[in-house]
Each structure stands twice: as C-alpha cells, then as structure tokens.
Amino acid sequence: MLRRTVTTGLAAAALAAPLVLGALPAAAQQTTLRVFIGGQQRPDVMRPLMDLFQQQNPGVRVEIEVGGATSEAQQQYLTTVLTSRDPAIDVMLIDVVRPAQFAAAGWAEPLDAYLGGTDRATVLRRYLPGYAEAVVVDNKLMSLPAFADAMFLYYRTDLLQKYGLQPPRTWEETVSHARRIMAGENNPNLQGLNFQGAPIEGTNCTFLIPFWQLGGNLVGANNRVTVNNDAGRGAFQFWLDAMRTHRVSPANSAEVRTDDTRLQFQNGNVAFAVLWAYGWNLFQSEQSQVRGKVGVVPLPTFQGRQSATCIGGWQWAVSAFSRNKPDAAKLVQFLASGVASKHLAINASNLPVLPDLYRDPDVLRTNPWFEAALPVVITARSRPVSPRYPEVSEIIRTNVNGVIAGTKTPQAALTEMESRLQRVLR
C-alpha cells in the first residue's frame, strides 16, 4: 500500500514539478547538478526521479545530460571530460565494469564521507551482494548501485510444449532439446541456441560463464592468471561443439552481437537464447513474433556443476571534479534508494538492486519473471575487477571471437590470453 503511494506520488510530483518550477522566481543560491546518463537509459523515465529530488531539496536543480548510446560511446565522452578535469558533470551513471578504473584514475569521488554518519556496511547490506561488492574499490565506496542486469536463458514455451520438454537446467539438456526441436521443426531458419561471439563486451561473458561453471577462476592464488586449463578448454569446446558438432548454434556466431540475438529470437527464429534482461520487454511488445511464448530461466550449467552467470548493471558515481559534491552525493543516495529502484523497475524494466523489490507486487505485475530472476542475480558473478579492465576485456573478447570464428585454435587463444592477462593483471 505504502509502496503504491510512493509510485503515485512520484507521478504526481513529476507532473507538478514543471508547474512549481515555472511559478517560482529563480531562487537565490540555487545549485545545479548535472547528471550524465546514456541515451539507452531512458532519460524520460529518469526525469521524474530528478523532479522528485528537486522537490525534496529546494535550491537544487537537476539537469540530465544524455551521452552516446552505448557503454563505449559514453566511456569515450566521459574520458575526454574527466581527463580534462572538467567540472561540467556532477553525477554519472557508469557501467558495472568501470568503478575500478574510475577509482584508479581519480575520476570518482569516494562516497564514504557523505553517508551522513551511517556506516558503509549498513548502507551496502540492503543491496544484492554482487552489486554491493562491485562498488567498493580499495576499501573505498566509489559508487552506489543503480540497477542490475544478468544473462538469462530465454526459451520458447510453445516449442518446448510441442515437444513435451521441460526448461533445461543443464547445457547438455539445452543442446539435446535444441536438436530435438530443430529436427522436429525442419525449418532451415530455426536456430537451436543463439549466443554472442562478436568482439563486444558481452562476449566476455560467453566465455566466462562456462569457464566459471567448469570451475575456472581467472585469477587464482598469488594473483596468477589461470585460464590455460581444462575449464578454459572446456568452455571453448562447448561453444565449438554447439556450432560444429551439434549444429544447434549458427555458423555466424562470431558475428552475433547482443541485439542480433534479441532480433532473431523476437522473430521466432531461435529456440534458446543467452541474453541480458532487456530482451523481455521487447519480446512481449506488439511487434514481437513470440509475444506470450517466451520463458526465462537461470542459465543452465554443466551436469553436476554449479550455476553461474555474468552480472551487468549500472552504478551512480559522483565526479571528483564536481563543485557540488555534497549535493551530488545526496542525489546519488536518493537515486540508489528503494523508491528510485522501484520506479526504474516498473517503468523501464530495470532489474532492481534491492532484493525485496523482486517480491514487490507492483514490480511483479509488469515483470512477472523478476521472481525467477532473483536467484540468478544473487549468484551472479562479476567480471574480473581491475583498473585495467578494458584491457582485460579486450584480450578476452578478441581471443574468444577468434576461436568462435575459427581463426584461432582454443589452445592458441588460451595461451595468448594467459600470457597477456598475466601482464595486465600482475
């Protein structure tokens, strides 16, 4: 009940805010906070949150700056701004893989001093463990979680039903289901299992997920990189088998980018797809060929192995060059609050960073599958934490892409990855 009031109040505030602002003469000593978000992060959905904050904090105005549409484009823009120590931006929404880099570069203001006496552990306890972990770098709170993301296995409920299959729990099952469906459908355009192998950030997860599930651990004891092992070979072999032996994955997997998977699945050409959370809303849209025929489960694992998935998501950070750090820190805390998280979950289908919202009826009404997502995001693993993560990522994705394309043998790729990663991560 209370929660619903909050949402309604938010909407009302959103409507009222421009009127109120318009009626007031420019207040003396007004602080303007500039918040940087990506084009994909729904400025339209963010705006009401900012309006609400303005209402609660008279004297503070929040402006939204929208940057490039991809994580890379935003990084490019932020790099130029922050390298130049430009104070133009106060608050920024950054990718989950970036905090270590921002901390090392001295771009993000540690937030510990702005928590208003609350101790960091208490603040972080509210959040999903993976995300609470990701925001602390070198024992400093670099940012606060905004929303979560993770990779899931999407499947076609109609096809599974047709062949009397259950949603798979293991990769072995997934592959055999896929083969069965492909054989049964006899449709040359139908793909059994679609995943991403193009040289993009998501391709790191394509490798890391089976690698982790097979017991791999990128950085072992004594900071030694351990990738050239059975787990590494097994991870590559799995995808190569899926493509070449079982022929359930498309031959052009090395070209598949994230949204290609989404489009293929949305058009009914895929039985199983490994994809981030954003697919759901689109699969249920009017344009979708698979509307109402989509199921989501946690990613399968290998027979007898632990499940694991990659986490994605975004975080709010305060720029080290902001001239309004206290206000900015206040805004960040507001944006990382339950109110904001719920608003984003309902209006943008962003996975909440607070576990109890996964059971919230308002949230579940628009996103019924969130309930099933909770275990996934709780167990999700983060990609290696390093201030040189971009280099780590580049090494992994280039090699994975090479193996999937067939230009490199798994062994050659693993050897190169191990030696180059060792140099970066030492």
Add this chain to the structure above:
Amino acid sequence: MSAAPAAVATHGEAEIKINRLWLFAAGAAVVVNGMFPALWVLLTSLKTEGELTRVPISYLPQDPTFQNYLTAFAAQPLARFFFNSVVVAGLSTVLTLLVSAFAAYAIARLRIRWKNVILSAIVAVSMFPLISLMVPLFQTMRALGLLNTYLALILPYVVLNLPVCILILVSFFSAIPRDLENAAMIDGCTRLGALFRVVLPLTAPGVFTAGIISFVNAWDEFLLALSFTSSMQMRTLPVGITLYQGEFAFPWPIISAALIVAIVPIAVVIVIFQERVVSGLTAGGVKG
C-alpha cells in the same frame, strides 16, 4: 573561366559513337552504385521493425508507414539537431571560406617568403588524425570556455577543412591573371578590395566547391561533435541520430527515418548545385 568549356567538352565526347543502350546501362550502373544504400535506408524507414528481420527479407515495404518519422521527431529533438547541424555546418563553412580565401590569396599571389613551406606545413598539419587529438583538444576548448558551444565544433571543423579548401582556392586564384587585380587596383580598389570585388566573383565555382566540401564534412562529423557538446540542445545530427539506439537495441527503421532527414538536404543541395560542384573543380583545374 566559366563553366562553358566544361559543357563543350562533354558534348565533344558525344562524337565518339556510343550505343544508346550501353550509355543507359552505364548510367544506370553508376546510379545504382551511388544510390542503393540511401535508397535502402529510405525503404527501411518505411518498414516496421518486424518486417525488417523477416526471412527472406522483403525489398519494398509491404505496409508502408510514416510512423518511424513521427517517432524519430518525437523520441529525440530531431528538429533541434537539424537546426544545430545547419548552424554549425553553415557557420563553419563561411568561416572556412573566409580564412582559406585569405590564406590561399596570400600564397597564390603575394610575394612572401617561405610560401611553399607554409603551404606544405598547412597540408602536413592536416594529416594529424583528429581522433588522437581529442583529449588535448578538449582541454584547449575547456580552457577557452568553449565547451558545449557551437564554436567548440566550428573551430575544429574550420581547421579540418582548411587544407583542402586552401589547395582548391590556391589553384583557382593562380589561374586568375594578375593584371585583372592590377586593373582593379588602378581603378580604385585596395588589394583586399580587388580580392573581394574581382578575384572572388571570378573564382565563384572554386569558392563554391570548397564551400560544399567543407559543408558536407562538417555536416557529417561525429567524434568531435560527440565529445565537445554535452547538452541535448547542442547535439548535431550524426550524434543525435546515434541517440536512438540503446545499449543493445538498434532500431533501424527509426534511425533510417532520421538518416533520411539528414541526407535529404545534402542531396537537394547536390542536385541544385551539381553543375557547380563539379565544374567548380574543373575551372581551376585542381592541378596541385
């Protein structure tokens, strides 16, 4: 001096016997080669996203819709992007022409030392990849307080286009007989007056060519526009258009609609001035 010899040359070619069919086929090949991507974008802008990923793909939109255009204008301030692009490309073109006309005139006409060195330096400087200059450039712009202003884009675009424009104008200016300026100076012009009253009107085709090259280059530039502007109100078309895509999703039909909005003015300019674009290059004979 004028476009007249160009036309003569073209008709001269006509005397070489050409089979009408071959003529048509060759023209069609050129048209298809140049237009099909733009045409495809146009067709795509009339399709729904669902139709876009149908297998086998459809060529003509089965159910043409203008919805993508409406969405393009509603989802982002496309009109504002358009306005910004016009302002930035327009002003930078004017400024480029002014600066390069001065420089080219000095190089082509005046007795100054190190003329060739200066010209080579200007060309050499243009070879520096702007991509790698982004960070220091950004710092410069910030120090000048120009970030997020039109000037932050206009100045680099002027520099970007200077070498080509100077080279074109130098070749045009050199083709103008010196005595024309002398006559003007005796008739009562200052040297600058002679440049504006006699030399520039006479080299109009060259000026026009330089102008359209710098306009198109400025209209299309992406990286600097992304980095040196931050507010939505200052975005140019190429940057604005990328804002339609999400982190993962790439809404081709809407982007296509926005692209058509960006391409059409350029195409119109080319069609209207096509005679001049090419004959402009002709008259001065870009001969280095």
Add this chain to the structure above:
Amino acid sequence: MSSKSPRRSIGDLSEGTLGLLMLLPAILLLCLIVVYPVGRLMYISLFDWRMSLPNAVPAFVGLEHYIYALTDDPKFWDAVYNTVLITIITVPGALVVGLGLALVANLPFKHRWPTRLALLLPWALPLVFAGLIFRWFFNYDYGLVNDILQRLGFGKVLWGTDPNLAFFTICLVIIWKSSSFMAMILLAGLQTIPRNLYEAAKVDGATSWQCFWKITLPMLIPSMVVALVFRTITAIQTFDIPYAMTGGGPGGTTETLAMYIHKTTIDFLDFGYGSALAMLMFLVSLGATTIYLRIIQGDKE
C-alpha cells in the same frame, strides 16, 4: 579629375605584411587546434601516463614507448599491417572505380543530375552510418547480399566470420565510399581536357581505346595526384568503417592503426603509449605525403 587622396587602409600594406596578415587567421587556428595539441601529445608520448594506474604520476620514459611499439608490440605491427593493406588495396581501388564513375558521369546524358547525385551521395553519407548500413547489408541472416546470393541459388556466405571475407568487405565499403570523392575530382579533371586533343587524335586515326590511354589518362595525372594525396591520408586514418562493421574482428584481424590508437587512449586510458602511437601514425602519413609531393614537384620540373 582631382583625387581626394583616398584613406590609407589595410589593403595598402606592403605585400609581405599583408600576406602575413592574411595568413594569420589560418596560422592561428592551426596553432590552436592542431599545433598546440600535437605539441602536448608529443610531450605526453615521452611519459608513462596511464590513467588506469592508481594515483598515476606521469613518469618520464623518453622514447621507450616508441621503442616498445617498433620492436616489441605485436598488436602495433598487426595494426600497421592491416592499415597498410587497406591503404594499398583501397586507394588504387577507389582510383579505378572512381575513374570508371567519372568517365560514365562525363558521358553526354540528357539529364545529368541523376548520375551526379549518385556520384556524390556516397561521399555525403556520414561515415559512421555508411559502416552501419553496410554491416546490415552483409548481415548473415537479414543482409541484402546473402539474400541475393540465395535467390541466385548460391548459399549464404559468412562475410563477418571468415577473416579474409571480412577484410574484403571492409575494403569494398571503403572503396565504395571513397571512390565518390575520387570521382568528383577526376570528373573535374576530365572536363579540363581540351576537346581538340580528341579531335586531333581521331584525325590521326586513333581508336577510342587509344584516346583513353594516350590522352585521357596522361591528362588526368595532376587531378589523380591530388585525389591520391587526400585519399591516402584518410586511408591511413581508417577508423569508422571497420569500427562499425567488424569492430576489429574476427579475432582482431581487421583492426587498423587508428582503431588501436583509439582503443589504447580512450578505452585503456594509456595516454602515454597512445600518444606515441599517434605520433608514429602521423610520421607514416607525413612520409606518404612527402613522396606524393615529390612526385608532384618532379612533375612540374
């Protein structure tokens, strides 16, 4: 007529002074936008300045970055190899295609604007989007190219998976895009060839083919050189099209030097090394242009 002795004005300055004044805006702008930033870049390239290192204090390393790039960095040489290959394939490619386009566009059509528009449109299409559009064309499932191949009874081709094919498609697109500008300049050159040369040749009994080799081509050389200089400089800086089409894949086989610089600077935040790479690239362009300028000057003498 009595002269009312006109005011002395800036236009009456001595040629040298006036010349310098007229060059000043260009020189100032170049200094502001290029020379100063390049100077900074050169300075930075002598330091180990990595934003990714905690509390990075740039340490002076001298020419270490340059030495590392030239002797020890396989990625640098891969990128150089790809860039050089792209340059030596696409520059002559664009020249040939551009010449063809220009020759056709120079034919006596009744309406000239369709060919002229078609000639110029690829040039006017923003690079970023040209790359994206062609990525779409070469898409395995929904691409126009594979669709046509299938309709013709061939199988679908893995354009983006096979390194050679990926490289080929990138070159194809670059040639498509850049032949436009090339054709524009060559068309202009074609129109400056005096008509009486052809008439004289025909009187001498030359065939059209001989006319092309003996008159058209030699007369076009000056235009070609100009086109080649600009095309080569931009080819060495190739970035947008492979970035949009393959992102450097598969397995890094289509990564160009500009992409590597961009990656090193913007993604890896290794400003010192990135600056050194940018300087090296500048030197390569400078070398190429010097050679061309030599050719032009040699031509004049």
Add this chain to the structure above:
Amino acid sequence: MGSVSIRKVVKSYGAVPVIHGVDLEIREGEFVVFVGPSGCGKSTLLRMIAGLETITGGEIAIDGKVVNDLPPRARDIAMVFQDYALYPHLSVRENMGFGLKLRGTPAPEIEARVGDAARILKIDHLLDRKPRQLSGGQRQRVAMGRAIVRKPKVFLFDEPLSNLDALLRSEVRTEIKKLHQHLKSTIIFVTHDQVEAMTLADRIVVLKGGHIDQVGPPDTIYNAPATQFVAGFTGSPPMNFLPAELTDTHIRFENGQSLAIPDQRRPRGLPSGSRVVFGIRPEHVSRADGAAQLDMPVTLLEPLGSDTLAFLSVGEREIVGRFVPELAPRPGETARISIDMRKYHLFDQDHGRAVGSLDG
C-alpha cells in the same frame, strides 16, 4: 596637370637590381614611349609609376607630388594592359564604369561619361556584352575606354597592341594617336616594337638592361642614335654595323676594303688608328654614283615590292642595302655599291657609344 618626374629610380628584387637609377622628366600632355627588348625594365618602370611595383630607391612624382608610398588607386592614373584585363564577370558598361563607381561618382555621370567614351571609341553598341563576347580588337577598345572615362592625369599603356594582328595593330595605332590629339593628356606607352615607338611618340625612351640609353624625339633617335644599341633597334631592317679602323682619311674594314671620309664629315676627337664600329642604314646603301664605292658580292635578294633588299658581303660580314627594284643588283654578281658617307655613324667598339661627334 599630368607631368611625371622620375628621379634616380632604382628597383631590385632581393639582391638582383633590374632598374639602375633612372632619371626622366615627362611633361604634361606628352606622349612618351618606353621601348626596348624584353627584360630591359620598361614594363617594370611603367608598373612603378602605376604603383604596382614598389620603388627600391629614388622617387617618382606625379604633378610634383611624390607618389612613392601611394597605392595605385591614389595616383590618379589609368592603365591599359597587354591582355586588356577586362573583368570577365562585368559587362562592358560595368567594366568602363567600375573605377568611377569605386570613387563614388553619381550614376548619371558615370552613364554619361561611359557613353561619351564609347562613342569616341565606336563601341557604344557593345555596352551590354560581356568581354568574352567581344573580338580582340573590341576588347582592346573597351580597355582603352575604361581608361578614358576616368579622365586620369596620366595614361599608362603596357604593350596594348601586341595581341592584335598586324592589320588591326596599325589601325589601332592610328586611333591612339588621334585619341592623344583629342584628349591632350599625358601618355606613357610601353612597347618592344620600334615602329609603334616611332609612329606614336613625342619622345622615345630607349631602355636597355635597366638603363636609359637615349631619350629624344623619334627623328633624333633615328638620325642621331646615341648608342649602337639604339641605332640597331630602330629602323627596319636595322642599321648595318661593320667593325673598322679609322685612318686619317679612310675607314678601313676587316677585309681591307676602305671608304674615304668626306672632309665635312670627319670625326672629331678620334685619333687615327682608333678601332670603331661603322654604322650605315640600309637606305644609305645604293647604286648611285658617289665617291665612296665598294665592290660587294650579292648573296640574296628580298623583294618587298616598293623596295628590294639586297644582302651584300663585306669579307666575312654582311650588310643590307635597300634598292629601288629596277636598280637592285642580281644575286651572284659582285656589284659596285655606293655608301652615302654623309649619313654614316661611328660607335665605340667596347661600349657601343656614338663617337666622333660627327657634324650633320
């Protein structure tokens, strides 16, 4: 108004001097022609008067006012260029009125003056054409018209006839002369053609290598050339030169032949034995009987219609004589030729200066 004073004017490009201290006074209303071979500095001098070239040393004054530092537009001069330099983008009318318009002359007055000038030059039917629609002769007239309408103190002509064919050239030449008589304005005219110089000039200035060799009215230049260069530059065909040695009574040539010097034409101030260059114009080489006769082999005849030129050998050298056709020698024969020793010239062998101050 309209006098031009050139005092010790020097011009050099960097370290290379091209005009070496020229002095010249041009009177108001005078028609002065600068003549000389290409590279002699005549155009440079003209352009310095116009203000198109800077003056390295000395000064130039127009109407007593030093103009060294005045830009061309402030010197109140008009110039007609070799290539006419008509503004291709303007009509004939606009071309002619351009200077007046720049000076802020009211439109009706411009119209009237352009009309007058056009009538004088008979180009009033061409006023609305563009220069590219005109013939060479018409363009030339427009260029003159553009100068006339300005009513300047001084007209400068820079080889204005060299792009016209021979027939047109002589026609325009006559018109320029008429124009000068009509306008009575100062004209400085540059040409490399001695015929133009002779026919047009009140005074001819012969330039060579950046120096003035001689200034004077055409008949002085022709009849009393100050240097061998001036002598060789005027007349068609030009004066014949033969190296010779002076004796008390004769001039002896290299092949031993000699001519007796008439008493009244004995050179002064030259000792016997001086080495000189003997000069005689072709029209003074004839078959008339006279004291001074030589036997010369005839190598070639060039009939011109009214006259016939004969090429005659003097040892290794050759001279040209102008004969009435009926009296011309035949090629191959050795003819007895008279030299009119009242009209000979002597020049210094080393410097080419006229020597011997002959009485005339």
